[in-house]
Amino acid sequence: MPATSNAKLTDAPVNRSASREEAPDSSDADLDAGRNWYLRNCSACHGKTGQGDGHSSGAIQPKPRDFTQKVWQSSIDDDAMRRIIVRGGTAVGKSPYMPASSALAKKPKVLAGLIVHIRSLAEQTDNDEDP
Ligand code: HEC
Secondary structure, eight states, X not given: OOOOOOHHHHHSOOOTTTTOTXXXXXXXXXXXXXXXXXXXXXXXXXXXXXXXXXXXXXXXXXXXXXXXXXXXXXXSOHXXXXXXXXXXXXXXXXXXXXXXXXXXXXXXHHHHHHHHHHHHHHHTOOOOOOO
8 A cells, every 4th residue: 555645634724714814723823922912912901801891991981892701702703803903993893992903913823812812711701791
């Protein structure tokens, strides 16, 4: 039997959106960088544990999203999340207080890690509130 190599096939990333440069395979996610990015740039509003209760959240209406809401988590896909994070609230018809992080357009691995982190915030709670 000839030795056939399946290496090429099995190593190929399952990339459902190859045409979109901001949508990397999630196995490429830089989890540490994503978490650090969150703590540095997002937790002031969304809160360290994602409950929308960061120290800058007080006067903002509507409130920064509570990421622990499982119902909300399942209502938004990763593409929509990437869109609001990179372009900001105004660009998608939401609050102008939600800032654009345009630098992340050039850091797809950090952006992927950031989204994995946001998703993980709901896994640690029993929050079944409606968004
Ligand atoms: C100055 C406060 C502030 C900061 C900083 C901030 N956000 Fe937000 N964010 C908001 C507010 C307010 C909303 C709610 C927008 C709305 O519902 O109209 C929001 C909403 C969101 C949403 C939910 C959008 C939806 O469809 O419900 C995501 C995702 C999000 N922010 C991610 C992030 C990430 C990631 C960062 C850090 C890179 C970040 N935000 C930094 C204020 C902030």
